[in-house]
Amino acid sequence: MSKTKEASPETPSGPRKNARFAFDAHSRLLLSRFINDWLRPRWRELFVILLLTTALSLATGAYPVVIKFSFDNLLEGDVTWLPWVLGAIIVVTAARGIFLYTQTVATNRVMLEVGVDMQNVTFRHMINADYARLTRDTPGRLMSKLTNDIQFIQQAAHASINSVLRDMMSVVVLVGAMFYLDWMISLVVLGVYPFAAVPISTIARRVRRNASRTQAELGGMTSLLAETLGATRLIKTFRLEDYAAERVGRSFEEVYRLKLKVVSAKARLESILEGLAGVAVAGVIWVAYWRISSGAATVGDFMGLTAALLMAAQPLKAVGGLMTRVQEGLAALDSIYGVLDEQPKTKDLPGAKPLVLDKGAVAFDRISFHYGQEELQAVTDFDLQVKGGQTVALVGRSGAGKSTIVNLVPRLFDVTAGAIRIDGQDIREVTLASLRGAIALVSQDVTLFDDTIRANIALGRLDASDEDIVAAAKAAAAHEFILSQPQGYDTVIGDRGVRLSGGQRQRLALASAILKNAPILLLDEATSALDTQSERLVQEALAAFTRERTTIVIAHRLSTVQNADLICVMDAGTIVEMGTHADLIAKGGAYARLVRAQLLTDEADPESSPAGLPLN
Ligand SMILES: Nc1ncnc2c1ncn2[C@@H]1O[C@H](COP(=O)(O)OP(=O)(O)OP(=O)(O)O)[C@@H](O)[C@H]1O
DSSP states (O other), X not given: OOOOOOOOSSSOSSSOTTOOSTTOHHHHHHHHHHIIIXXXXXXXXXXXXXXXXXXXXXXXXHHHHHHHHHHHHHHTTOOTTHHHHHHHHHHHHHHHHHHHHHHHHHHHHHHHHHHHHHHHHHHHHHHTSOHHHHHHSOHHHHHHIIIIIHHHHHHHHHHHIIXXXXXXXXXXXXXXXXXXXXXXXXXXXXXXXXXGHHHHHHHHHHHHHHHHHHHHHHHHHHHHHHHHHTTHHHHHHTTOHHHHHHHHHHHHHHHHXXXXXXXHHHHHHHHHHHHHHHHHHHHHHHHHHHHHHTTSSOHHHHHHHHHHHHHHHHHHHHHHHHHHHHHHHHHHHHHHHHHHTOOOSSOOOTTOBOOOOSSOOEEEEEEEEESSOTTSEEEEXXXXXXXTTOEEEEEESTTSSHHHXXXXXXXXXXXXEEEEEETTEETXXXXXXXXXXXXXXXXXXXXXXXXXXXXXXXXXXXXOOHHHHHHHHHHTTOHHHHHTSTTGGGOBOOGGGTTSOHHHHHHHHHHHHHHHTOSEEEEESTTTTOOHHHHHHHHHHHHHHHTTSEEXXXXXXXXXXXXXXXXXXXXXXXXXXXXXXXXXXXXXXXXXXXXXHXXXXXXXXXXXXXXXXXOO
């Protein structure tokens, strides 16, 4: 598969800027991939649609012919045909109605199914993408691809099936009927339509350009809405309602402006086609007058032809308008393939074996890492051996690289130099599933789903029994507060756990990690939101839980890590000091300074301190 460029707001995913034709090679490639990937698997349903469409077109084409016969017989004063003519009209229109209904339902169903297929495949691909890729776009932009973009594609495919199959077929049958009725008049009519080709292609190009911009802006709008509605506390307390409304309003306006451009381009095309239809009708009347007066055609021919022409006008207009829809769909398709073509870099190597755990020793062998810009190293030459079952604390000032170290262990990112080994195995050489299965990570920004407390704890192990869940909650000192909730373990906690306090959310996350029962535990400020009382409870529970496990813990509150087997002080991405609490205090270096600074803060604000720190 070819690699399609990822969409960005500045250069939307649509055609290259200097594409000369609305339907260039890139568009043809996208189209053939779409047909191959999404339509071909549903060829049986599409074949049924084709049959229904053919039947519909034939019923449509029969209509002007019936009209011709009725007029011819009427003018001859022959009434014996009347019941047959009336019967034929009713049968033809009824058949048309039935085929129209079944064809419409069948087409809509297939297109909705294609949309769901695309959403499922794209979402699965997205969620399996690298963490780095997922954090590159805002959730809103990714959401927009799954909703708005796929809807554009669905609508374009639907319009194409209707126009290419139904309308084109109707036009072909109606043109056939016209030629049958009077070939000369038909030639006049058809001579007019090639003139429509030029405006169609010019307008389609413009639509494609604006459609890409609209889709990118829709992504931005969704993103902005999600961000703004997720920050209501900030907005309320800083009284930012007007600021938020203006910021969102600008995005609404921009989408409106771009949509208006597309709509007016489409409308222009429709009116051009309408005008041409008028010219065609005038041509018919002119030639018909001449043909009927010379006896070459009958009034019935003329009436039938006019009916055919009027019936063909609508599908012809639809075929013309289709180009614009298709351009919108192609722009969206480009954006979706941009996601689908991106392959994760963090993945299993060929022949990767499951991690074989022994004691759970984690070795950082002179690792370095940067988030993309080489000159901004987040971790440099970090060298640390964590023995199985040991608890190692990472401390240091903000931005020192502590969270980065913790993110590297489950391979949320891959090191740029050196290697991380678990029980002697390079983590890049084992399967991701086994690696991540061996690690439980609890971070400060707890993520919970809008589900029951039970289901949220069970995220640690989806098949856990109720007893296991309760045991984990008890170990995380969460059982009591859970029981005090209205429905106990079945209480629904709201989106991201908004109905719980920060400390309660953290204890649920801890319970989930405890339930996972992984041999390696990573705690990134996991107890920072707890009050003194609950922190003491959780620390006791954790002490028992971490005894048998390799634990790497990040803590700002140094009191929580003084019992660690080893404390590493980090600065500028590397370790500057290492030892036990007592050693480091005795040394009087960076750690002792951090402790002293924190003691001073705690004295100034005794409420913030869980416990005094002995300096020796
Ligand atoms: N996603 C990211 N993209 C680019 N740079 C990042 C990213 N995350 C962190 N950094 C940078 O990497 C460096 C280390 O950050 P890290 O979050 O590891 O520090 P930390 O010690 O955990 O800080 P804190 O104690 O404030 O959480 C910082 O300079 C930070 O700006």
